[in-house]
Amino acid sequence: MVLSLKRNKNAIFLVLPAVLVSMSVVLVPAIMTFYTSLTNWNGFTADMEFIGLENFRYLFNNKYFWTALTNNIIWTFLFLTIPVVIGMGAALLILNRKRGRDALQVVFLLPYVLSSIVNALIWKNVIYAPLSGVVAWLNNTFGLGIPALLTTRGTALFAVAGVDIWHYWGFLCIVYFAALRQVPTDQVEAAKLDGANFFQQFRYVYYPHIRPTFLLLSIMIIIFSFLAFDYVKLLTEGGPAHATEMLGTLAYTLAFKEFKLGRASAAALFMSLFGLIASGIYIKINQSEERY
Amino acid sequence: MKKSLCMILAIFLVLAPLGGCGDSGTTQGSAGTPAAGGMSGEGERVPITMWFWAAAPFQRDAFQAHLVDAFNNSQDEYELILEFQEGVDDNISVALSADQGPDIVYGSGPAFVGGFAGGGKLANLDKYAEKYGWADRLLSPFYDACTVDGSLYSIPGGLTSTGYCFNQKVLDDNGWTLPTTEAELVSILDQAQELGMYSALTGGKDWRPTNELFVNIFLAHYAGPEVVYQCLTGERPWNNEYVIEALKMCDDWYQKGYFAGDDYWNLDYSEAAQLFVNERSPFWFGPTLLFQFIQREADPSQTGGIKFANFPNFREGLPDPVYDIGAVCSYSINAASKNPDGAAMVLDMMLTPEFAGNMSKAWAGYWGIPIRDLSNIDMSGAGALNLNYLEACFEIVETVDNGNFSYNAATFFPASTFQRVIDIDTVWEGVATVEELVVEIDAAYKDDVDAKLVPSIPRTGR
Missing domain, CATH: 3.40.190.10 (Periplasmic binding protein-like II)
Incomplete structure (x- = not known):
């Protein structure tokens, strides 16, 4: 009993630094954000009046909050499909290549390691530019009639997402590839001998093995989709006419352009809420799979 | 040896972050x-x-x-x-x-x-x-x-004041004279479009708040400085007939393509400056600040005939001239x-x-x-461009000293009010009506008053 208590004390002592760090960088800011969302704090004065759910009422009555939420959901759907399909497809293709796959991995990862501002400037001023960029060249050479993708309301969100997907899919590819390489080759060979085609091999051999990685990345995609900010801010500033407004850009405007930190915190809570829901689902799935 | 190296590394790792914790000093x-x-x-x-x-x-x-x-x-x-x-x-x-x-x-x-x-x-x-x-x-x-x-x-x-730069050579080449009335200005804008030019250059590609300039123009020259003063001091709601008509006129000009046509969102000021000095338009709508972009982008030989002018009033009964200032x-x-x-x-x-x-x-x-x-x-x-800029400044200073000025949104409008003002693009894009926008501006202004974010507003016409 005494030994157990001593062991527990040691364990608590060893765990304490990590708990303290986690609390100070995660829990305390989270509680502060929650509390701030119930106040009218402007971000730079000591005055902070408790106003209950007024900030949430403001958000629910603000049509651009709903635009932002809808855009975040569309963004999540786009990121759960397009880069996943491209990344997985590319990973499967390089899996069976013996030569050059290391070089290909570096090439695929390049957009991911470039800074977002560089990527955004390239796409905005070299590719999408409708007067002097690649789009202009396509229009002038082939008469394609491509509209100004970043500045047309109907295409702006997809144009921004396209840039972020271009930057992100390589990362997914590399992680999927790393997971696929761990699949036991004897099982793959056995499936081949049994006459399984490529899709059957993927469905019944590869996928069950990489499922934990796949699930984890999917959850991360959902979390990051609700935190989307940098490419939207750099490429469109949420415009034109709020067409690309996201919860992140809305919270930023409320905090640093309008000096309404309480409202910004309320918007930020919605960003976290969806991430929390996704994390909960992930934990639930993990728990149910561990039982078997 | 290995142990010593580990010790040194450990000490370094502990001390390195501490070094960043001190006062940033010099x-x-x-x-x-x-x-x-x-x-x-x-x-x-x-x-x-x-x-x-x-x-x-x-x-x-x-x-x-x-x-x-x-x-x-x-x-x-x-x-x-x-x-x-x-x-x-x-x-x-x-x-x-x-x-x-x-x-x-x-x-x-x-x-x-x-x-x-x-x-x-x-x-x-x-x-x-x-x-x-x-x-x-x-x-x-x-x-x-x-x-x-x-x-x-x-x-x-x-x-700074919102008006327009004009290229004297383009005016001369097309037999135009500097407009002094709304009708003359609109006539040139239409003719320029028919000739395949931009009616006027401008651009909001890299800076969405550029939108405020067009609100400035119509608030100063249609609603008038007294109305804007009353709105900014809470004596009159933003949801009033003068502001509504001013913003409708602004929308009408946007729809007619007077703000760089379809390229409003595709041009930044550097690109607009290059098009302007290359005679693709007689005008460039914007603030006196435009001179710095012209100087940066153009050869001095192209800029001698570029000067700044104020918009005419679009409604009777307003002080003339009136500059929005900021x-x-x-x-x-x-x-x-x-x-x-x-x-x-x-x-x-x-x-x-x-x-x-x-x-x-x-x-x-x-x-x-x-x-x-x-x-x-x-x-x-x-240089000629610098002199032309300062001539514009001298005239603005003289007019302002006489009390005739309106209010530049970026300078005088409180934070949330300003954000709603640049939402004029929601009207341009058909997402909102002018009537809806002024209700939002009014609500934002009240928020700013509650948050004590309204700056001191100097009295116009004094």
């Missing part, structure tokens, strides 16, 4: 610089830090020569250290919120200052204003605009600064005709400081 860009007569050693100058936006090389050179070097050579107590930053507006906001940032605070104008002054982030400048006589030197509307609850918290940067920026002193006296010396230098003149000779469009004796500056040796 590092650039921190208000935590050593206090005068305090930490600095004998003979050492006390650093005064200042952030500014990422100007072009020739602009940096001018700033360095006429402010930094001039200040540092004028005394031996302080050393001005200037840092050029991308996204300085956002950086300053974030830094001030955390009681950090440079000694001299670059801001976007009185509306910006109001919020931070109320939050105790900016130093009260009353004693410096009295010491240096700033109230007598500055045009009174600008001085008043820089006060919060009667105390001075900033000085204005160069004055400041391209403001300068304050960080409340966390340990060297406010040195920072005030720098601000004082910026309020002299010598500084305004030297800067404007090198850098057109930005340094027409709104001081009463601006027209006394020596402009010998200045």
Whole structure:
């Protein structure tokens, strides 16, 4: 009993630094954000009046909050499909290549390691530019009639997402590839001998093995989709006419352009809420799979 | 050996982060610089830090020569250290919120200052204003605009007013004369379009707040300065017939393609400047600040015939001429600064005709400081474009001194109100109606009043 208590004390002592760090960088800011969302704090004065759910009422009555939420959901759907399909497809293709796959991995990862501002400037001023960029060249050479993708309301969100997907899919590819390489080759060979085609091999051999990685990345995609900010801010500033407004850009405007930190915190809570829901689902799935 | 190496590494790893925990001391860009007569050693100058936006090389050179070097050579107590930053507006906001940032605070104008002054982030400048006589030197509307609850918290940067640059050569080539009425202006805009030119150039590609310029034009020249004053002081709701008609007219012009046609969102100011000097349009709608883009992008041989003009009024009964006025920026002193006296010396230098003149000779469009004796500056040796810019400034100063001015949104509109004003693009894009937008502007203004974010509004027509 005494030994157990001593062991527990040691364990608590060893765990304490990590708990303290986690609390100070995660829990305390989270509680502060929650509390701030119930106040009218402007971000730079000591005055902070408790106003209950007024900030949430403001958000629910603000049509651009709903635009932002809808855009975040569309963004999540786009990121759960397009880069996943491209990344997985590319990973499967390089899996069976013996030569050059290391070089290909570096090439695929390049957009991911470039800074977002560089990527955004390239796409905005070299590719999408409708007067002097690649789009202009396509229009002038082939008469394609491509509209100004970043500045047309109907295409702006997809144009921004396209840039972020271009930057992100390589990362997914590399992680999927790393997971696929761990699949036991004897099982793959056995499936081949049994006459399984490529899709059957993927469905019944590869996928069950990489499922934990796949699930984890999917959850991360959902979390990051609700935190989307940098490419939207750099490429469109949420415009034109709020067409690309996201919860992140809305919270930023409320905090640093309008000096309404309480409202910004309320918007930020919605960003976290969806991430929390996704994390909960992930934990639930993990728990149910561990039982078997 | 291996053990010793591990020990050294461990000690390094522990100490390295601690090194970052101390006071930032004399590092650039921190208000935590050593206090005068305090930490600095004998003979050492006390650093005064200042952030500014990422100007072009020739602009940096001018700033360095006429402010930094001039200040540092004028005394031996302080050393001005200037840092050029991308996204300085956002950086300053974030830094001030955390009681950090440079000694001299670059801001976007009185509306910006109001919020931070109320939050105790900016130093009260009353004693410096009295010491240096700033109230007598500055045009009174600008001085008043820089006060919060009667105390001075900033000085204005160069004055700005929304109008248009015109290219005399394009007007002459097409047999046009400078318009003096709305009908004449619209006629040229239509004819230019028929000739395959842009009616007028402008562009909101890299800066969505560009939208405010077009609201400025119609608020000043249709709603009129008195109506805008009443809206800004809460005497009249924004949801009134004059503002509604002004914004409808603004929408009508956008739909007619008078704001660079389909390319409004595809052009930034650099691209617009190149098109303008290459005679693709007779006009470029925007503020006096346009001169700096023209100077940066064009060969001097292309710019001699480029001048600035004011819009005619679009409604009877308004004072004529009337300029909407604002400041391209403001300068304050960080409340966390340990060297406010040195920072005030720098601000004082910026309020002299010598500084305004030297800067404007090198850098057109930005340094027409709104001081009463601006027209006394020596402009010998200045280029044609720089002279044309200052001529526009002299006229604006004279008109403002007579009390005829309206209010530039970026300078005078409080934070949330300003954000709703630039939402004029929701009307242009058919997402909202003018009637819906003015209701939102009104609600935002009330929010700003509640949050005590409305700046001092100088009385027009006084």
